[in-house]
Amino acid sequence: MDELPEFKRTALEVLRQPLEDGSVVISRAKMSVEYPAEFILVASMNPCPCGYFTHPEKKCTCSSVTIQKYLSKLSGPLLDRIDIHIEVEPVKLEMLQDAKEEEASVIIQERIYQARDLQMQRFDNQLFLTNSQMRKKQLQVYCKVDSAGESLLKTAMEKLHLSGRAYDKILKISRTIADLAKSDQIKAEHIAEAIHYRSLDKI
């Protein structure tokens, strides 16, 4: 969904149930029907209507009321249900000209396959396959965090006023980051990266 805040707020709010439960219930006068609705939501948005609110050099021409109105299309409960939020900064010219070789996609793909294999083995006796599908019970079993990570998580919860749902998401994402790093235990560095992906919790 490109330009997420341009969608009607009512249409966006309807996404909350399928994002949470992987199903959608359509109710009519005499009956209600539940359909499976598991999907991956990928959405993008600007920081304000003109697009330059967080730009390091260009000046934003929007009033604070306009920005507030734009951002208010996205409710806290909807953002809470999106696992990863990433702020993308403008690419500097030096970076575009940098001839340094980036890691090839095929190597990244291999790392992802290995992390998915780990998850399949982990959930061998479950009815699901991935970290993102873990419920509270499995989080307690599979997301053991080292003590430095625990205290980092506690500080983030207090400082950013994160919800219980955001806490669970940070655990799941840090489990995946640890899997990609082939680490059995979730360490502080994995928790720190996962917290970084909750940037929209602050708006």
Ligand SMILES: [Zn+2]
């Ligand atoms: Zn602007």
